[in-house]
Amino acid sequence: MKKLLLILGTLVVSAVPAGVPIVANASGDSAAVAINTTDGKTVWRIQFHVVRDRTTIVNNANIAFAYSSCTGCQTYAISFQTVLDFNNATVVTPTNQAWAINYLCTSCVSYADATQVVLSTDTPMKFTPQGHQDLASIHSDLEALRHEDLTFDQLTTAVDSLSAKCVWVVANEMVPA
Template sequence: MRKFLIALAALVAVALPSGVPVAAQAGGDNAALAINTRDGKTVYRIAIKVSRNDTGVVTNTNIAFAYASCADCQTYAIAFQAVLVTSNPTIDAPTNMAIAWNDQCDSCTTFADANQVTVTTDGPVHFTPLGNQTLASIRHDLHALKHEDLTLDELAATVNQLADQFTWVVTTQLVPAGNS
């Protein structure tokens, strides 16, 4: 457990940029944290978020962290984040990371995947009806993975397909606010 706490502290230290005022760091981050310490248990955490940033500091963080210290257990963390930037930032340093960590596991499956898409626009934007519908479908499909019996390779392939769809929506389905 001590190693876990040290790793978690290191994760927080890496994820929060130094030299940036706390007010600038507030909000806009996304995290899927799955921690499993019970034998035979499955823990699934999904986080999907669209963050809007109109400040001069883009330090949005997207983290998928899966930690397992158990026997015959499964631990999954998947985080998708879109960062919509409507300013000309002086600091542009978003962070995207995925960590899957087995700690003294016996027959464990641990998976983490993080996908972050950052788009700069000329002003406030919103998604088209098709974009909103596709985002809802992606969210549904990510949560439905909890009930699928997939191998790690199949899970990774499915998550990659959903990440491609997410990127497509964020990069092609935005329109200026007031338009549809």
């Protein structure tokens, strides 16, 4: 019987204590790490990955980490990861974390968002041509955010919308291979 697991984890954290662990980038993991220590500077890191996991254990990590220690700076980290597993995984324990830290900052903005979508099934699947176009559009729209002059709330709304589109594409634009 087909087993379908769709997990969406979206976490936006605006401030957390010091001592944040940074996960090493292993095969199949995604990380957007933005560190800003220059006054007045804006730093963006955006990752968009589709990972095909061919194991029975799905434990991929997706991390967004934004760190600011400056005056009047802006730091943004956004990581979208889609994990596709067609081996009917017996263990599905992905990690999805976002950390945004302002440390000794004056008038700083730090923003981190991690979106992770996991599909595990016993049937090999592929994206439809429209699904490929939609994913490319989501990636392009994410990259375009760095050129927009958005408020924190507007950015959050835009990223949430793109996250929902990504989930929709995985749920609706995949067919048996």
